[in-house]
Amino acid sequence: TGQQPSLQEAYADRFRVGAAVSATTLRTHADLLKRHFSSVTPENEMKWERIHPAEAAYSFSAADQIVLFARDHGMFVRGHTLVWHNQTPAWVFQDDLGQPAPAKLVEARLEAHIAEVVGHYRGAVGCWDVVNEAVIDQGEGWLRESPWRKALGDDYIEKAFRLAHQADPDALLFYNDYNETQPAKRDRILRLLEHLLDRGVPIHGVGLQMHVSLDDPDIEQMEAAIERYRALGLRLHVTELDVSVYPWVHEPDQPQMPERPYDDELAERLAARYEALFALYLRHRDVLENVTLWGVADDATWRDNFPVRGRKDWPLLFDVNHQPKEAFWRVLRLA
Numbered sequence: 440t441g442q443q444p445s446l447q448e449a450y451a452d453r454f455r456v457g458a459a460v461s462a463t464t465l466r467t468h469a470d471l472l473k474r475h476f477s478s479v480t481p482e483n484e485m486k487w488e489r490i491h492p493a494e495a496a497y498s499f500s501a502a503d504q505i506v507l508f509a510r511d512h513g514m515f516v517r518g519h520t521l522v523w524h525n526q527t528p529a530w531v532f533q534d535d536l537g538q539p540a541p542a543k544l545v546e547a548r549l550e551a552h553i554a555e556v557v558g559h560y561r562g563a564v565g566c567w568d569v570v571n572e573a574v575i576d577q578g579e580g581w582l583r584e585s586p587w588r589k590a591l592g593d594d595y596i597e598k599a600f601r602l603a604h605q606a607d608p609d610a611l612l613f614y615n616d617y618n619e620t621q622p623a624k625r626d627r628i629l630r631l632l633e634h635l636l637d638r639g640v641p642i643h644g645v646g647l648q649m650h651v652s653l654d655d656p657d658i659e660q661m662e663a664a665i666e667r668y669r670a671l672g673l674r675l676h677v678t679e680l681d682v683s684v685y686p687w688v689h690e691p692d693q694p695q696m697p698e699r700p701y702d703d704e705l706a707e708r709l710a711a712r713y714e715a716l717f718a719l720y721l722r723h724r725d726v727l728e729n730v731t732l733w734g735v736a737d738d739a740t741w742r743d744n745f746p747v748r749g750r751k752d753w754p755l756l757f758d759v760n761h762q763p764k765e766a767f768w769r770v771l772r773l774a
């Protein structure tokens with residue numbers, strides 16, 4: 440990476456360029472991380488199932504490694520994520536007989552978790568994805584029927600934000616979601632954000648996951664959504680950008696595209712897509728402060744197992760040998 444121009448230096452006066460990391464990729468991808476990124480997000484190490492595996496047991500060591508690496512290299516840290524319906528252990532919602540725990544017990548656990556985790560990283564984590572994916576994808580409702588909502592009702596979201604703010608008044612607090620530019624879901628997210636803002640809830644930004652494919656969603660749809668979110672006066676972060684070379688098939692009964700090789704045609708289509716995405720982000724750099732990719736290189740991407748387990752994907756800026764792809768050069772030249 441010595442001779443490579445630095446991506447985060449090229450974008451330094453536009454927005455931070457970040458990457459999701461694990462305690463492993465901290466080592467295996469260290470050179471690329473140090474050279475090209477100015478923000479890191481623990482991909483899994485701060486999720487409830489990892490950091491608070493049992494009621495009386497917190498496990499900070501893996502996330503601490505990431506936070507210390509970031510501190511050593513002057514990188515911003517995005518905390519991910521305090522309240523989510525996935526990767527949260529069942530004990531949180533159960534009493535000691537394995538029955539659904541009463542609301543007061545679940546609320547006490549929420550309070551303890553946020554106080555302990557946000558308190559532990561106070562001054563080291565610059566912002567938190569306080570609540571992840573609380574809004575439904577399809578259908579007529581609004582909020583997802585998550586274990587949190589079942590136990591605590593709709594205002595678990597407000598509670599989580601207020602608890603996080605109490606634990607670290609200086610941390611910026613974000614709501615994070617995916618399919619966030621799809622108009623119907625966008626409008627449900629906007630309804631939630633307006634509800635929180637109207638109630639004076641301490642929320643500072645919206646996290647746009649931007650898990651996209653080569654051709655969808657289109658830039659116009661994304662820009663229309665960005666215009667709506669920024670109109671609320673919130674900061675924007677792109678939090679989990681990756682560009683799958685496969686179409687996003689939502690319907691479980693629909694066939695998924697079979698694995699395809701990463702050839703020159705794909706390399707060019709991916710490069711053009713990344714160029715269009717970063718041009719969009721640059722148009723909104725006055726409120727878009729952080730663009731984080733959900734990984735560093737194609738040898739370590741969650742997309743190899745979602746939505747199809749074992750189907751190789753090629754969604755990031757560096758290839759399986761940690762070399763810059765055409766997409767990297769096109770993004771760099773845009774700065």
Ligand SMILES: Oc1ccccc1CN[C@@H]1C=C[C@@H](O)[C@H](O)[C@H]1O
Binds near residue numbers: 482483571572650741
């Ligand atoms: O949770 C989902 C469900 C369906 C589609 C996409 C998502 C995206 N969900 C993201 C992806 C990977 C995880 O590591 C992140 O924590 C999560 O925010």
